[in-house]
C-alpha cells in the first residue's frame with residue numbers, strides 16, 4: 086500500500102474529522118519518535134475498500150497520554166482503560182481507539198488477559214483472526230507500509246477466516262461469535278482448521294459471562310442480516326451453548342426480515358430480542374434474561390412479551406369488547422406489542438393489535454381532570470377512576486359526545502351522594 090492510496094482511503098472512507106485526527110496523530114507520533122499504526126478492522130476494510138465502522142490505532146508509547154495530547158483543546162468524550170493502556174474517544178458518533186502496543190497472556194479460558202509490554206508484532210499476535218492482525222504504518226519514514234507477520238493478506242485474498250493459533254478460542258471464547266459475524270458480513274469461509282477449533286471450544290462460551298456474551302450478541306444484531314449469523318450459530322452448535330432454547334430456522338429468518346420491512350435499518354434491537362425469545366417457554370425466557378443481562382428496558386419488554394403470550398387465548402378472539410382489548414394491551418411497552426404482532430401467525434391476533442395501535446390507543450375522553458374538578462369533584466384518586474371509566478365507555482361506544490360524558494359524570498356524582 087503506498088502513501089497516496091492510504092491517504093485517499095482515509096479521505097474517502099472516513100469522516101473528515103477522523104481523517105484529520107489520524108493525520109495529526111501521525112505528526113504527533115513523529116515528534117515523539119514513537120511508531121504509530123492503523124490496525125484491525127480499519128486495515129482489513131482499507132484492503133477490501135470498504136467503509137470502516139470505527140478506527141483503531143496502536144502506538145509504541147503511552148496511548149493514554151498520547152491520546153490526551155492529540156485531543157487537547159477538543160470537547161470529545163473520552164474513556165480511559167488504564168488496565169489495557171487504551172483511550173477511546175467518541176468523535177461525533179464515530180469511535181476512535183488508541184492503544185499502547187501490548188502483548189497478552191490469558192490466565193484461564195474466558196478470563197480477561199494479563200497485559201504486558203509488546204511491539205507491533207506481539208500486539209498483532211493477540212488479535213482474533215489473521216485478517217484482523219495486520220497493521221499499516223503511519224510513521225513518516227515508511228507510511229503506508231503493510232505490517233503482516235501472520236499472512237493475513239493471503240486469507241483476505243482467499244476470502245478465508247482463520248485464527249492465529251490453536252488456543253485462540255480457549256483464550257477468548259467470544260471470538261467464536263466474532264468468527265460467525267465476520268464470516269457472514271464479509272462472505273468469508275471459516276477455514277476447516279479454525280472451524281474444528283471453534284467446535285472443539287464452543288462449550289467454553291458460558292465462561293465469558295452475561296455482559297460479554299450480550300456485547301457479542303448485540304454486535305450480531307447490528308449487522309445487516311443477523312438472522313444469517315444465528316443460522317450459522319445453529320448449524321455449528323454455537324447457539325445451544327450461548328442462548329439455550331433459542332432456535333434459528335426459516336421461521337426466525339422470515340420474522341427478522343419482516344421486522345426490518347416495518348422498521349427499516351434503524352430497527353430497535355429489542356424487537357430482535359423479543360423475536361429470539363418468542364418460542365421459548367417461561368423458564369427458557371427467564372434464562373435468556375439471566376444469560377444476557379440485557380438491561381432494564383429490554384428485560385421489561387421481554388417480560389411484556391411473555392405477558393402477551395399468556396394472554397394469547399384472549400388476543401385470538403374476534404369481537405372482543407374494545408375496552409377489554411385495550412386493558413390487555415395498554416399495559417405493555419410498544420415494542421413488545423409490535424414484536425408480538427410480527428411473531429404472530431394468526432391474522433386475528435394481528436387484527437386486534439392493529440386495532441389497538443391505530444385506533445383504540447388514540448382515543449381519549451373529552452373531559453379532563455380539570456373539567457371534573459370544575460364539575461365539583463374533589464382532586465384525588467377518584468378523578469383517575471372516573472377518567473378511566475369515561476375512557477372505557479367511550480372505547481365501547483357507549484359515550485360519544487362531551488355532553489354524554491357530562492351526563493354520565495353527573496349521574497355518577499348523584500349515585501355517590503345517595
Ligand code: ATP
Nearest residue numbers: 125126127138139141211212213217218257259260
Ligand atoms: P468492526 O468493523 O466490527 O469494527 P473490527 O475488526 O474493527 O470490526 P473491533 O471490535 O472494532 O473489530 O476491534 C478492533 C480490532 O481489535 C479487531 O480487528 C481485532 O484485531 C481486535 N479485537 C477485537 N476484539 C477482539 C477479541 N475478542 N480478541 C482478539 N482481538 C480482538
Ligand code: MG
Nearest residue numbers: 126138139140
Ligand atoms: Mg472496528
